[in-house]
Structure formats: C-alpha cells, structure tokens
Amino acid sequence: MLSAIAARKAAQAALRDATVPMDSQPGPTTSAPVLEAPTPKKPTSKRKSSTQTSKPPKRKKEKPKAPPRYFDEPDSFQDQDDVIVIDSDSDEVDEQEDFREQPPMKRRWSPSLPLNDSSDEGDMDADLDVSFSVLPTTAVPKVPTTTEVLSTFHPSPNQNTFFLDVAEVSALQLESNAPGTLIALHSEETICLLGTYTFTVLQGSINHSGVLLSPSRRCHRVFAPRSSPLPLIEGQDSARAIQNIRNLPQSIHPLIARPITLVLLQELHSGVEGLGRICRTFDGVFAPSRWQRSTVSDELQLSGVHLVCPCQESKSLLTVPQIQSQTRDIQPFELSPSWSRAIASSTTADLTQASVHLIKGPKNSGKSSFARTLVNNLLKKYHTVAYLDCDLGQSEFTPGGMVSLNLVSRPIFGPPFTHPTLPHAAHYIGAATPRATPALYLAAIQALLETYRLDIQVPADLPEEEDDEEEERIVDAIPLVINTMGWTKGLGADLTRSIQEMAAPSDVYELDATYAPPPPTHAAPGAPAHRQHLLQPIPPSVLATAYTAADYRALNMLSYFHAVFPPSAPSTSSSLSLFQDSQARTWQTTLPLRAVPPYAVSTAQALDAVILVGAGSEDVVPEEIGRVLNGAIVGLVECIPGTLDVGPKREQGPPYTQAAAPPPPTSSGCVGVALVRAVSPQETELHVITPLPHHLLTRSRVLVKGELELPVWGMLDFREVGEEQVPYLQWGKSEGLGGQRRRVRRNLMRKGQM
Amino acid sequence: MKLPRRVPWTSISELEQVCSWIYAEENDIDGKILAVNRISAWRAITHLPHALESTLSILVAIVQDNLQPASSSQLALRQSYSTAIIRLVNGLVDPLQLGAYARSISSIAQQLGLPSWLVELRHAATHEDLPSLDLLREAARVSMVWLLNNYFLPAINPSTAPEVVTPLRPLEPTLKQYKHLLKMTARDASLRTHYAPAILSVMKDVERWITEARVAANMATRDLWETTSETLLDSVEMDAKERWALERLCDALLEKGGLVPLSKKKRDFPADSFTPPKFSILLWTSLLHHLQSLHSEFYAVLAGRIVLTLLAERDAKESQVEVQLDSSYELCLARWAFWVVEAWEADDSHDFDLRKEVTVLLMQSLGHVMNASHRDKKSATILLESLCTGLPQLDSALSVLKVLSNNTPPTKWIPEDIEIMDQRLNALLSSDLVPDISTPRSESLTRRTEPASDVTQGWRLLDESSGWRPCPIGVYRSTIE
Structure with missing residues (x-):
C-alpha cells in the first residue's frame, strides 16, 4: 500500500x-x-519525502525548445503499426x-481515489463524479x-468537390432538393465534419460512425457537436449506385461507375445552435472552437458545416503551439474492434426471431454510443427497432426522469439532445436515479416489456412501403435494444440483474472487460441461454472533464422544451399507430421559456389527480400544494379511468391527496413532461408550458411531480444580461453557515491510513 | 458566467416569515407546525440548504415531543432528537473536511462555533448509549439558537452578519522547530535518520495549519460549497481559498527569521549566481519541495508574494537605518524568488510560465514609476534583470523598457498623432477579429402549427390577445378570459 x-x-x-x-x-x-x-x-x-536529503535541487537548465512536451517521444512511436x-x-x-493525453484539467488533481459508494451513480451534482485515481x-x-x-480528404473543387445547385439536385429525385456539395471519397479516405448537415449516399458505400451505409435516396440528418465524439465518414469499396445517378452534371460523369464513393452533403437548419445560447455551457458547440478557427476550412461552402482537417498552409505553422492544440477538444468517434465484432455477430445471427439486446456497464463507458451504433446496424436488417431506455438520467430520446419505449426507423446520428422523440410508451419516475423508488422503477420496466411483447414484437400493422433501392428489410419482427443505467454497484447492480431477468435477452453486451460478473448463483436452471459479449469501454476523453453528466441532463431537458414536435393528425384508432413520425426536427430557440405563451389549465376541468413522488413528498400538506407546483417540472400521465384511487375531492385547487401512491404502471402511461410556470392565487388555474402536440394533451389528466427541476438556464432570459431579481433564484453567495446543500466527500483518509 | 442558485422560496421575506413562526415564541406549537409544513413543501420543490434541513428535523422532533400523549414510548422520541442532532453536526462538519486527511470533528466544530458538548452528544448518540430525553431537549434548544444566529439571521439580513472568524494560530513555533531540526541534521548528517520522523511531523503540522487556514477562509467568505453546476467555478473557488491559505503561509515564511536569515552576517550571497545563501537553501529546500508536491501552485504563490513585498510602497516615516537593513533582506528575498522560478521550471510539467508572469508583474510596476521611490526598488530591478538574462524575448522587452523609462513622455499632442491613431484604428477594424456569429434563421419557427382553438376542455392556449405578457417563471400574470 x-x-x-x-x-x-x-x-x-x-x-x-x-x-x-x-x-x-x-x-x-x-x-x-x-x-x-x-x-x-x-x-x-x-x-x-521525509527522507529527502538536503541536496540542492537539480538545476535542469533545459532551454525551452519549441515545445518541450513530455510526450514528445522519439520516432519509435511513429514506427508503430497502429499509427496510420x-x-x-x-x-x-x-x-x-x-x-488528448493531457485533458484540460479544470479541476486540480486531488490526491486520493474517491471511494466509489454505489449511490455515486445517482448523484445529481456531478462534480464529484469524475474519479481521479491515485x-x-x-x-x-x-x-x-x-x-x-481526422480528415484525409482534401477538398479541391471540380476534382473531388462539386457544388450542385437546386436544379441539379432535384434531377436526382432525392428526399430533399436543397443545393449541396458533392464529395468524392476514395476508398479508406476519411472526412470529419463538425456541425449539422444531411448526407445522401449516391454511389459506393460509406462507413459513418460505425454503420455501413449503401446508396439510397434517403437523406440522413447528422448533428456533430464538439461535445461528443465526431463521426468520421470513410469511403468504402462498393459498386452500387442510385437509380438516377446519370442525372448528375456532366463534369461528374467521369467519377461514376468507378470505385469512388459519391456523397451529397446538404445544409441542415434546425435551430439547434440556439440551444447553445440558452445553455451557455454548450455555447458554440456546433462551431469550431477558437483553437481550431485557423485550421478549419470553409471549402465545402455549406453553412453550418466545418471540415476539420489540417489545411495545406498549416504546415508552416507547425512550430506555433496553438496548432498543436487543435485537437484539444475534438474527439473523433472510433469504433473499437470488440464493438464491431459484437455487432457483426449479433446482426448476422438468426434474424427471423425478434432478438432482445441488453447493454450494461458503468457510467462513461460508452453504453449510449454503443446502443446507437447497434440500433443503426440493426436498422440495416430490420425496418424498425424498438429501444427501451432504462437510464433515467441520460435518456436517449426523452428529457429524463422516465423509462420509455421508442420505435426507431431511421438511423440516429448525434448526441441525445439532438433527437428528442415522443415515446411510444413511457412511465414517469420523476428523478434522475431510481434510488428513491426502486419498486416503481422495476414495475414500470416490467410494464414496458409487456407492452413490447404484446404489441410490438410482432407488429399488428405493417409500415407503408418506402420506395428506395435498399435491400429488403424485415418488417414483421421488431428487435428490442435495452439500455441500462450506469449504476453498477449496490442497489444498481440488483436492479440491473432484475431487469435482465425480466427481459430474457438473447444478447447481453457488457462494457467493462475487467468488471467481474456476479457469481452465477442467480441463474435459474433452465434459463434461456444468451450470447454474452464483452466489450471494451471507450477510453476517458477530454470531453468527460469538460462536460459533466449534469450538464447533459440540463441540455436534454432544455432541448425537449424548445423542440417543435410534428403535429400528428389525430388517428382514427384510439391508440397511436406504431410508425408515425414523432421526432422533433426543429427547435424554437428565439424565445426563452419565460416568454413562451403557456396553456391555461383549469384544475377543476382538466385534472383528475396531482401526485407527488419522491423522498419526503408524503409530508406535503394540501395547503402547500400550490406552492410546490409553482415552477415545477411535472409528468403528464394518462390513466385508464377508474384505476386510480382519487381521494376526497378538494373544494378548490388541484386535486391533491397527501401521501397518494403513484399511478401504477400497468394501467397508466406518461405522454410527456411539462413545466408549470405559474399557479393562480386561488389555485384554480395553472399556466403550463409543454412542447407536446395537442392530441396528447387531451388524454393526460394526471400530473406527477418528482424530484426533477428545471435547470437554472431555463429560468433565465438569455437575451438580457444582468442579474434581475427572479423568484426562486438567488444571485451571489449564500449567507450563513450551513447555507449550502450538503456535500459529502468520499475520499477522505484517516490518520491511520498511511 | 456566474449562475444564480435555485432556492425554494420566492423571496427572502418567506424565509423571514418561517423564522418568525419558529422563533417568535418559545412554546408556540402552532407556529412550529406551520413552519414544518412550509419547510416540507420547500423540500419537495428543491434541495434545501443544510441548515434548513436540520431545522426541519429538529422541529419535527420538538413538535412530536409537545403533541404526543405521555403514555407512548419515549424511545422513538429520543431517537428522533438524536438523529436530528447527529445529522446537524455531520452536515456542518463534512463540507469543511478540506485536507487530505480527516480532522477531528471537535476541532472543526470549534472553528465553527458549535458548543463542544454538542459534539460529545453526537458522539454518544452515534457510538454509545442514547442520551437522556432532558439532555436531548436541551441540545435541541441550543441547536435551534445556534441555527438562528448562524444561519437565519445572516440569511435574512446579510449586511448585519457578524464576522465569525476565529484567528489562526500562529505558525512561527512550527517554523522555528523545523529550522532547529534541519540545522541539526545539516551540521551532522548522521542524525538525519534519527530526526526524520520529527521532521515529518513538523511538515504535517504545517499542512494541518494550511487546512485550518482554508477552513477559516471558507468561513470568512461564508461560502462552504457552491451549488452551481459550473465545474470551472468550483475549481476556481477552491483555488481562491487555498491560495489565501498559502498566502498566509508565505507571509509567515517571509518574515525575518524565515526564509531570510535573521542575522545580517548569515546573508552572504554567493557571488557567482543569483541564489540565496547556501545555508538557507539547505535549510528550506525540503520544506518547500514538500509543500510544492502537495500544492501545485505553491511556488507560484510564493513568488507572487515575494514580488509584492519587494514592490510595496515604502512608508515615508521609516528611518534610514531600517532602509539599510531592509536592502539586504530584500536582496535575499529577490534571490529566493529567482530560486523559486528556477525550481518551478525544473519541474517541467507546468503550463503556466512563471518566469514570464513574474517578469510581467515586475515590468508593469517598475516601468511606469517615475517618481522618487523608484530607487528604493533596487532589489526588484535586480531581480527583473536576473530573470530576463538568458532569454532573448525577455531581454529585448527589458531593453525596450529601459529605453522608455529614460524618455520623457510627450506632454502635448501633435497633429500627426491623430493620423497614427487613425491608422491603428483602421488596422484593428479590418482585421477579422470577431467571427461572425451565425444568427438564427429569420424564418420564424412557430411553435404552434395547429390552431389554438383545437385544444380540449380545460386547456386553453394563451397568447397576446388574452393579455398574457412574458414574465419570469413562477410569477402568475392574470389574463382576461
């Protein structure tokens, strides 16, 4: 020791x-x-150090060579095979x-390893999350x-980069007719783009963030901010092409029918950059940072897209230290070989049966990235994939606080906040961790698994035919991908084990090679065998120190509230059709939340019950419920009528009974999240902000409030500078001892621990 | 950007109201029940500050004590009181465990002003027998009074908050002991192993002193832990308090008798290089290295303090004799500063260029000083020169500075100056300094693409026509129906 x-x-x-x-x-x-x-x-x-003698310090008169970095190894490094x-x-x-060797340590190195208490995973303030080992x-x-x-592709106009205008693009009859830039990639050539764009593969095939895409008329939307690993587009060998490839302008014809990949890039305007102005932590995350500004080029002539590569003239700037830091905050997405092996083996397996895939591992190990890659790869074989998200803190499609079942039919490229989607079915737990309500959490997951097995696994209605040149995809079976929490010890391990037992997966992916699996005493004899894949977790990156889990949660929530969901036509059947589009394409980021016109909800007419969930919530007396609801994040829940025990009706005000049980997941479902921005003085009317389309609002008559709070960014007006007096916010330091929230150090050592 | 904190009340007057409910009358149970309900509701809104949570638990115990019929079990009541007090003490002490090693709870509690018998009660309740009901009632009363004085009143009236700063214990005895030990081992190398544990304990004492100083810094700014999610802010705040503590340490070190030997005879400087006396180096190297290894900013702070001392304005009342003495003291300090910078650079892994920063600081202060006190800063000038030798960049900067300080600044404007300024302005404007901020597309992305009348019973979309105007979250603006 x-x-x-x-x-x-x-x-x-x-x-x-x-x-x-x-x-x-x-x-x-x-x-x-x-x-x-x-x-x-x-x-x-x-x-x-105690035996350090008093010899004078070594005078290492090292002339500062430019620059003397400790990692400047001799050429043996470059002679390795891995370095391409x-x-x-x-x-x-x-x-x-x-x-990337030296992440910008914003925090001073603390000398001891924080003892990982298992409930660390559920900590809402993530400042103690980053574990610095001894x-x-x-x-x-x-x-x-x-x-x-990052990019080996050097754009040179009219040789491998062509600018197409509207007429030329519409001749190709793609999904979108905006002008774009066509790039020609040779095999193994990579290009790394920062920003938002759509791409269409016209000829050949590309490997985009781990999934192989072949030519089709489909436009794929990509969001590539600096806060996540940047996807690389790599050209692959293939001889296929779309139907109308001959409609390209004459200058490009020499490239057709050669082993060159043609990709059309178009601009994508969604308003998502505005989220950076609302949540300042992510400000300018879709644009190159000031370090890279001298090296990114605008040679592609697409606004919002930046090519990350060393330009020709940067060679002369090699001695300037700034250029060396150009990748200080960019992390490319790298698919580790264990991941590709696992994905390949699971997607080539027996496909007629709908498979269930379970992913588990500690936090920051890349579970979500792997889940996305797996879904994208399964979408090449299946028409639709179901995604059960058991991670309450960092959900993939929802703002957090709920377990949800989503149906995905188009590949996902981008971090979670760029694709908020309305779930097919969900249950509101109300917190970022199931620590307070594990039974409710498990019941909700059980209910969602039931929903999957009954309704989705073999879908009742089939999707409309899509006319594209892709291979035939399976439409009569929908596989399930389950993403679990990053809480791997203590209560979290128990919960994950229960989830695994309930789900009976056909493939289990474990993202931690050194993690010792629990002793197999729990495996009941006769349990269906599943394939176990051990995967390499992603190495810690600079992004983990720059953006914490709490930042991502805040961004997810704000992205949800500013999203514009497509208003679907009310379907004739009472239940949602399985295949309607429910993903937000654009964001409304010109107004802060406080300036968005709310709905006025009359508590007598529109609400059946108001329920509080969480530790200590049973102490709230009915006289205080108005105060509690003011400014609160609530889940909008619909219950099957008659299944909820409502207490005695109050004469006025929200229908709240103290210590009511949360709505049971078997007979209720959450449609979304809303913000109660104000409560009228007599508590007869609530002002509510929610991005949901109208037809979902009619069905939700129960409000459930948990422990989630609106991030402080959402309460501020980003258009104004200055500290105004706002209710529920206090500027400046707190006065008085004990005026802050309790924080616990878990890395404290005792004197005896020498 | 500094973010505000989320608090559960709309304005501080609500906190005042709760305070009056609790404290207005000793035996007013109804007020306390109201307070319990209110604080429980706040608990459901957001996380409470620790003091309020402890208030809630103690109040619940008190209310239970006064309301319950006398026949039921008192053990539950004692447990309730004990838990409240244990959590109060733990929650106050835990955020102040700022060192690497745990300090005793009683030492931190003493700095906080908690009565020591309360800490003993906490120990007894945790590890030994549960205390008696009388003692617990008294402890609850004392805790409520402490919370009133130390949390409620400062939170409600920030300006009248009393200064609760326990003075730091002096560091001189520790430094003296260190010097004594090191002198003995320097003279007789064989004693080194014999005194090694003593030296180690002295160094740990210094470390403990630094930790106490950090706690005092925390209390002085009344800022135990920030709750904002900005991680950069956290680290900056921590550094500020640690820097304060290190600065106090450096002040103690820089006294005469510390880094600089007390007697003038010992201040004989080696002629060949700009370093402190050999004996001083022998003496202090191990402590300085130890401190640097524990606090990565220590050398930077020390160099900064030395420079500030050298540049301090001389008081006109000092006599000439003192000035004479001070010059060798200052020379010694200057040499120490040089040594520190060299040591910093020898340890190659820092991004921060200490030499450059110190040079800049010196140049800034010396370059513009034209008045008579300039000549008093001889040591600072010497330090500046020695720092700059050998490095072409700094040398050239220094030579420019010397030229400038000899010139008299022009006292009147000549018309050509305007042209020069115009040229400079044009150069600035034409250079592409500010990247164009991509403004959001002006196509107004309307939130509601559906007609507002489409909404069902009970839900009504408000807009400008109903009289709604933007207002902060939590504020209700009534509208016309």
Whole structure:
C-alpha cells in the first residue's frame, strides 16, 4: 500500500511522462490496445519525502525548445503499426496525436481515489463524479492507436468537390432538393465534419460512425457537436449506385461507375445552435472552437458545416503551439474492434426471431454510443427497432426522469439532445436515479416489456412501403435494444440483474472487460441461454472533464422544451399507430421559456389527480400544494379511468391527496413532461408550458411531480444580461453557515491510513 | 458566467416569515407546525440548504415531543432528537473536511462555533448509549439558537452578519522547530535518520495549519460549497481559498527569521549566481519541495508574494537605518524568488510560465514609476534583470523598457498623432477579429402549427390577445378570459 505522500510523488512523476500505465492499480477502464512503445519508464519514486536529503535541487537548465512536451517521444512511436500515416503527411500525425493525453484539467488533481459508494451513480451534482485515481495515469487518456488523422480528404473543387445547385439536385429525385456539395471519397479516405448537415449516399458505400451505409435516396440528418465524439465518414469499396445517378452534371460523369464513393452533403437548419445560447455551457458547440478557427476550412461552402482537417498552409505553422492544440477538444468517434465484432455477430445471427439486446456497464463507458451504433446496424436488417431506455438520467430520446419505449426507423446520428422523440410508451419516475423508488422503477420496466411483447414484437400493422433501392428489410419482427443505467454497484447492480431477468435477452453486451460478473448463483436452471459479449469501454476523453453528466441532463431537458414536435393528425384508432413520425426536427430557440405563451389549465376541468413522488413528498400538506407546483417540472400521465384511487375531492385547487401512491404502471402511461410556470392565487388555474402536440394533451389528466427541476438556464432570459431579481433564484453567495446543500466527500483518509 | 442558485422560496421575506413562526415564541406549537409544513413543501420543490434541513428535523422532533400523549414510548422520541442532532453536526462538519486527511470533528466544530458538548452528544448518540430525553431537549434548544444566529439571521439580513472568524494560530513555533531540526541534521548528517520522523511531523503540522487556514477562509467568505453546476467555478473557488491559505503561509515564511536569515552576517550571497545563501537553501529546500508536491501552485504563490513585498510602497516615516537593513533582506528575498522560478521550471510539467508572469508583474510596476521611490526598488530591478538574462524575448522587452523609462513622455499632442491613431484604428477594424456569429434563421419557427382553438376542455392556449405578457417563471400574470 503506497503511502499517500509517495503516491503523490509517484503521480507527479507519472504525470511528467505519461507513458505505459502502472499496473499496480487496475483502474476501472482499460484502454484500447496499449502502446508497445519501448519508451523509457521513469521508476516509481518510492522515496518518501521525509527522507529527502538536503541536496540542492537539480538545476535542469533545459532551454525551452519549441515545445518541450513530455510526450514528445522519439520516432519509435511513429514506427508503430497502429499509427496510420497517410500519404507522406506524417506531420499531421504528429501534431494531432496527443493533446488528448493531457485533458484540460479544470479541476486540480486531488490526491486520493474517491471511494466509489454505489449511490455515486445517482448523484445529481456531478462534480464529484469524475474519479481521479491515485495514480492518475489511468485518468490520463492513452494515445489512441487508431487513426489520429481526422480528415484525409482534401477538398479541391471540380476534382473531388462539386457544388450542385437546386436544379441539379432535384434531377436526382432525392428526399430533399436543397443545393449541396458533392464529395468524392476514395476508398479508406476519411472526412470529419463538425456541425449539422444531411448526407445522401449516391454511389459506393460509406462507413459513418460505425454503420455501413449503401446508396439510397434517403437523406440522413447528422448533428456533430464538439461535445461528443465526431463521426468520421470513410469511403468504402462498393459498386452500387442510385437509380438516377446519370442525372448528375456532366463534369461528374467521369467519377461514376468507378470505385469512388459519391456523397451529397446538404445544409441542415434546425435551430439547434440556439440551444447553445440558452445553455451557455454548450455555447458554440456546433462551431469550431477558437483553437481550431485557423485550421478549419470553409471549402465545402455549406453553412453550418466545418471540415476539420489540417489545411495545406498549416504546415508552416507547425512550430506555433496553438496548432498543436487543435485537437484539444475534438474527439473523433472510433469504433473499437470488440464493438464491431459484437455487432457483426449479433446482426448476422438468426434474424427471423425478434432478438432482445441488453447493454450494461458503468457510467462513461460508452453504453449510449454503443446502443446507437447497434440500433443503426440493426436498422440495416430490420425496418424498425424498438429501444427501451432504462437510464433515467441520460435518456436517449426523452428529457429524463422516465423509462420509455421508442420505435426507431431511421438511423440516429448525434448526441441525445439532438433527437428528442415522443415515446411510444413511457412511465414517469420523476428523478434522475431510481434510488428513491426502486419498486416503481422495476414495475414500470416490467410494464414496458409487456407492452413490447404484446404489441410490438410482432407488429399488428405493417409500415407503408418506402420506395428506395435498399435491400429488403424485415418488417414483421421488431428487435428490442435495452439500455441500462450506469449504476453498477449496490442497489444498481440488483436492479440491473432484475431487469435482465425480466427481459430474457438473447444478447447481453457488457462494457467493462475487467468488471467481474456476479457469481452465477442467480441463474435459474433452465434459463434461456444468451450470447454474452464483452466489450471494451471507450477510453476517458477530454470531453468527460469538460462536460459533466449534469450538464447533459440540463441540455436534454432544455432541448425537449424548445423542440417543435410534428403535429400528428389525430388517428382514427384510439391508440397511436406504431410508425408515425414523432421526432422533433426543429427547435424554437428565439424565445426563452419565460416568454413562451403557456396553456391555461383549469384544475377543476382538466385534472383528475396531482401526485407527488419522491423522498419526503408524503409530508406535503394540501395547503402547500400550490406552492410546490409553482415552477415545477411535472409528468403528464394518462390513466385508464377508474384505476386510480382519487381521494376526497378538494373544494378548490388541484386535486391533491397527501401521501397518494403513484399511478401504477400497468394501467397508466406518461405522454410527456411539462413545466408549470405559474399557479393562480386561488389555485384554480395553472399556466403550463409543454412542447407536446395537442392530441396528447387531451388524454393526460394526471400530473406527477418528482424530484426533477428545471435547470437554472431555463429560468433565465438569455437575451438580457444582468442579474434581475427572479423568484426562486438567488444571485451571489449564500449567507450563513450551513447555507449550502450538503456535500459529502468520499475520499477522505484517516490518520491511520498511511 | 456566474449562475444564480435555485432556492425554494420566492423571496427572502418567506424565509423571514418561517423564522418568525419558529422563533417568535418559545412554546408556540402552532407556529412550529406551520413552519414544518412550509419547510416540507420547500423540500419537495428543491434541495434545501443544510441548515434548513436540520431545522426541519429538529422541529419535527420538538413538535412530536409537545403533541404526543405521555403514555407512548419515549424511545422513538429520543431517537428522533438524536438523529436530528447527529445529522446537524455531520452536515456542518463534512463540507469543511478540506485536507487530505480527516480532522477531528471537535476541532472543526470549534472553528465553527458549535458548543463542544454538542459534539460529545453526537458522539454518544452515534457510538454509545442514547442520551437522556432532558439532555436531548436541551441540545435541541441550543441547536435551534445556534441555527438562528448562524444561519437565519445572516440569511435574512446579510449586511448585519457578524464576522465569525476565529484567528489562526500562529505558525512561527512550527517554523522555528523545523529550522532547529534541519540545522541539526545539516551540521551532522548522521542524525538525519534519527530526526526524520520529527521532521515529518513538523511538515504535517504545517499542512494541518494550511487546512485550518482554508477552513477559516471558507468561513470568512461564508461560502462552504457552491451549488452551481459550473465545474470551472468550483475549481476556481477552491483555488481562491487555498491560495489565501498559502498566502498566509508565505507571509509567515517571509518574515525575518524565515526564509531570510535573521542575522545580517548569515546573508552572504554567493557571488557567482543569483541564489540565496547556501545555508538557507539547505535549510528550506525540503520544506518547500514538500509543500510544492502537495500544492501545485505553491511556488507560484510564493513568488507572487515575494514580488509584492519587494514592490510595496515604502512608508515615508521609516528611518534610514531600517532602509539599510531592509536592502539586504530584500536582496535575499529577490534571490529566493529567482530560486523559486528556477525550481518551478525544473519541474517541467507546468503550463503556466512563471518566469514570464513574474517578469510581467515586475515590468508593469517598475516601468511606469517615475517618481522618487523608484530607487528604493533596487532589489526588484535586480531581480527583473536576473530573470530576463538568458532569454532573448525577455531581454529585448527589458531593453525596450529601459529605453522608455529614460524618455520623457510627450506632454502635448501633435497633429500627426491623430493620423497614427487613425491608422491603428483602421488596422484593428479590418482585421477579422470577431467571427461572425451565425444568427438564427429569420424564418420564424412557430411553435404552434395547429390552431389554438383545437385544444380540449380545460386547456386553453394563451397568447397576446388574452393579455398574457412574458414574465419570469413562477410569477402568475392574470389574463382576461
């Protein structure tokens, strides 16, 4: 057991030359294939500082060469096989390889490992989430061994980049007729784009963030902000093309029928950049940061799209330190080989049966990314894929606080906040973690699994035929992908085990190679065997320190409230058709929430019950319910009439009974989330803001309030600068001792722990 | 951007009202019940500050005590009181465990002003027998009074908050002991192992002092932990308090008798390089290295303090003799600063260029000073020169500065100045400094693409015609039907 002092010295020594990780402490994440570089390893300094003699400090008069970085290894690094040096531009490799080694540590290094209490996962304030290990080599990301070059594609007009106008694009009869840029990718050439765009594959095939796409007339929307790993478009060998490829202008014809991939990029205007102005943490996240401004080019002539590559003239700027930091906050999406193996094996398996895929792993290990990649790959074989989201904090399609079942029929490219979708079925739990209500959580998941098995697994109605050149996809079976929470210890492990038992998956993906599975005593004899895939988690990246889980939750919530959902025509049948489009395409970001006209809801007419969920909620007396509802985030729930026990009706005000049970998931469902922005003084009327289309509002007559709160960003007016006095917000520091929320340190050591 | 905090009340007057319900009369149970209901409702709105949560638990116990019939079990009541007090003490002490090692609860409680018998009660309730009902009632009463004085009153009237700063214990005895030990080991190397544990304990004492200073800094700013989600803010705040604590430490080190030897005889400087006396280096190196290893900013703070001391304006009343003495003291300090900068650069892993920053600081202060006190800052000038030698960038900057300080600034404007300024303005405007902010598309994305009358019973969409105007979340603006 290293003493803390020696550990600190070792850590500092290790920080100085972050080379091969120390094996003495197996960290929770291992990285991708480790370097075999024979780099000189500084011996762990075991000497304690107390025995440090009083010899004068070494005067290492190192002239500051430009720049003397500790990771500037000799060329043995570049001689490795994993480093792909394309053409002769080894300079690009050099300059981009490794600012990921030193993530911008916004927080000072704290000397001890926080003891991971299992309820860490449910912590709403995520500042303690980032675990700095005692030997921070595991926190320092390794140099990635896959390609570090972000783009090898150099646009040169009329050779591999063509600008098409509206007439030329409409001749191709694609889904969208906006003008665009056509790029021609050779095999293995990659291009990395930052921003929002749509792309259509006209000829050949491409590998976009882990999924192979073949030519079709379908336009795929891509959101690529800096806050997530950037997808790479890589050209692949293939000889297919869309029908109307000959309608391209004459100048492009030499490229047709060659092994060159043609991709049409078009602009995408959705208003999602406005979310950055509302939630300042993500300001300008769709545009290059100021470090990259000198290196990104606008050669594609598409607004909102930035090509991330080293331009020709940047070679002369190699000695300037700023260029070396151009990848300081960009992380490309890399598909690790274990992921592609697992995906390939599961999608080529027996397809006639609808399969159930369960993904589990600790937080920040890449579960959501893997789930998205898996869904995209399954969509090549199936027409629709069902997605059961059990993660309450970082949901994929919903704002959080609910477990939901979504139906996906188009590939998803982008982080969760860019595709808010109305769920097919959902249940409101009301918190970012099931810590307070585990029974309700499990009951809700059970109900959703029932819904899947009865209604969806073999769908009753089939989708409309879509006319595209794709291969035939299976329409009479819908597989299920289940994403679980990142809470892997304690209560969370129990819950995940229960979920696995309820779901009986055919494939289980575990994202942690070192995670020891629980002893198999729980496996009942005769349980259906499932395929187990062990996957490599993604290595820690600079993004994990820059954007925390709490930031993402806030952004998801705000994105939901500003989203514009397509108003669907009220269907003739009472239940929603399975295949209607319910994803938001645009965002309303010109007005802050406080300026959006609300609905006025009369409590007597429109509400059957108001229920509070969560720890301590049973103490709220009916006289205070108006105060509690003011400014609250509530879930809009519809219940089958007669199944909810409503207490004695109050003469006025919201129908609230103290300590009422939450609506049972078997007979209720959540349609969405709303914000009660005001309560009238007599509590007869509520002003409610919600982005849901009208037909869903008619059905929801129960409000459920949990522990979720509107992020502070949503309560402010981003158009004005200044600190105005707003109710429920207090500027400045708090006065008085004990004036802050209680925070607990979990990494405190005692004197005896030397 | 600094974010506001979410609080459960609309205005501070609500907190005042709750305070009056609780504290107006000792035996008013109805007021306390009202307060319990109100604080429970607040609990459902958002997370309460710790003091309010403890108030709620103690109030619930008190109300239960006064309302219940005398025949039922008292154990539940005692447990209720005990839990409330345990959580009160824990919640106040835990955020102040700022060092690497845990400090005793009683030491932190003493800095906070909690009565020590309350801490003993907490220990007894946790580990030993549950205390008696009388003692618990008294403890509850004392806790409520403490909360009133230390949370409610400062929160309601921030300006009248009393200064609760316990003075820090002096560091000099510890430093003296350190010097003593190191002198003995320097003279006789064989004693090194013998005194090693003593030296280690002295260093840990220094560390403990720093932690106490940080707690005091926390209390002085009354800012135990920020609850904003901005992680950058957290780290900056932590650094500010730690920096304050380190600055106090550096002040203690820079006293005469610390880094600078007390007697002038010992201040003999080696002639070849700009370093402090050899003996001083021998003495202080291990402590400085130890501190630097624990606090990565320590050298930067130390260099900053030294520079500030050197640049401080001299008081006109000081006599000439003192000025003479001070010059060797200042020279020694300057040499220490140089040593610190060299040590910082020897440790290669910092991004922060300490040499440049110190040089900039010195240049800024020295360059513009034209008055007579300039010559007093000889040491600072010497330090500046020695820092700049060897580095072409800084050398050239220094030479420019020297030239500037010799010139008299032009006292009147000549017409050509306008042209020069115009040129500069044009150059600034034409350079593309500000990237064009992509304004949102002006196509107004209407939120409601459906007619408003489509909504069903009870739901009515408001708009301008019904008289609704934008107002903050939580404020109700009545409309015409």
